[in-house]
Amino acid sequence: MEITKVGVLGCGLMGHGITQICAQGGWEVVVREVSQEKLDGGIGKISKQLARAVEKGKLEQADADGVLARIQPTLDCSDLGECDLVIEAITEDLELKLEMWKEVDAIAKQDAYFATNTSSLSVADQAAVTSRPERFLGLHFFNPAQVMPLLEVVRAEGTGDDAARLGFELGEKLGKTTVAARDNRGFIVNRLLVPYMLDAIRAHEQGVGSIEDIDTGMKAGASHPMGPLTLADFVGLDTLALIADVMHEAYAEERFAAPPTLTRLVEAGHYGRKSGQGFYDYSGERPEPVELDA
Numbered sequence: 001m002e003i004t005k006v007g008v009l010g011c012g013l014m015g016h017g018i019t020q021i022c023a024q025g026g027w028e029v030v031v032r033e034v035s036q037e038k039l040d041g042g043i044g045k046i047s048k049q050l051a052r053a054v055e056k057g058k059l060e061q062a063d064a065d066g067v068l069a070r071i072q073p074t075l076d077c078s079d080l081g082e083c084d085l086v087i088e089a090i091t092e093d094l095e096l097k098l099e100m101w102k103e104v105d106a107i108a109k110q111d112a113y114f115a116t117n118t119s120s121l122s123v124a125d126q127a128a129v130t131s132r133p134e135r136f137l138g139l140h141f142f143n144p145a146q147v148m149p150l151l152e153v154v155r156a157e158g159t160g161d162d163a164a165r166l167g168f169e170l171g172e173k174l175g176k177t178t179v180a181a182r183d184n185r186g187f188i189v190n191r192l193l194v195p196y197m198l199d200a201i202r203a204h205e206q207g208v209g210s211i212e213d214i215d216t217g218m219k220a221g222a223s224h225p226m227g228p229l230t231l232a233d234f235v236g237l238d239t240l241a242l243i244a245d246v247m248h249e250a251y252a253e254e255r256f257a258a259p260p261t262l263t264r265l266v267e268a269g270h271y272g273r274k275s276g277q278g279f280y281d282y283s284g285e286r287p288e289p290v291e292l293d294a
């Protein structure tokens, strides 16, 4: 099936990036949010990134204008009715996703494909509440979606061959490296990356090193682009805690349990970079590590 119009549900951290790369890939994109403020925030980030690319000479102004013109922001789910593929990137909450899929299933074209960008929830559980499990797959992008090369293509129990093929073709069109992942909690990358970030938090709790030294250690000692605590802030501590809970329940292994510091920070509304504070304070010129209670 030829894709001409893509729908994206959610214009937050992941949704705005997916919207941008799909529009840059040449597709018309309808992006839906639940509030004008969130919609404006996501579209504002896309405009800023396109402007920066033009400034750097990496993109012509006319092409940047073309990308923005292909994006239709909306608050109305029924605007997704003509989309050939709908990708969801809303909050990592199964109940919310199931409600949303039921709504979208009722208005989407009969032959439209659905994809979830979930980091940790079951693809099959989401497919099951729609009328099209064979057209449902997981497409897991990484943050920032505009930069990170990987796309995990997740085939659930009922995903058909056409849908799986569509996932790999879409990745290729977007210039992503694709890998096939099974529909287990966390797929490949988060299965390995989440316990690593949680372990870094536990290492800090146990006094192994300061926030900065743990991050510097993994950057300089293992050539990671970001240290694990910076990365946790970057992913979003609220999202990390939700993923940890899902994986802990699924695997019943202590290494997936959210450490007390993570729970405390989330309860205090410190979600990392997006809220201005997490393991670091982002209000100044450069991020400063926060003094955390023992």
Ligand code: CAA
Pocket: 049, 056, 058, 118, 119, 141, 142, 143, 144, 146, 147, 148, 190, 193, 225, 226, 231, 235
């Ligand atoms: N949107 C668009 N472009 C961005 C961007 C963003 N949010 N952030 C950075 N970039 C671009 C910059 O414009 C720059 O582009 P050019 O090379 O064309 O100039 C390029 O990326 C490099 O950026 P910077 O020079 O500003 O900074 P950097 O070299 O430190 O790279 C980074 C930034 C790409 C984020 C890098 O630090 C990195 O790779 N970090 C690790 C990120 C990571 O591990 N992501 C996965 C998170 S886990 C996940 O997503 C899974 C999940 O489900 C939780």
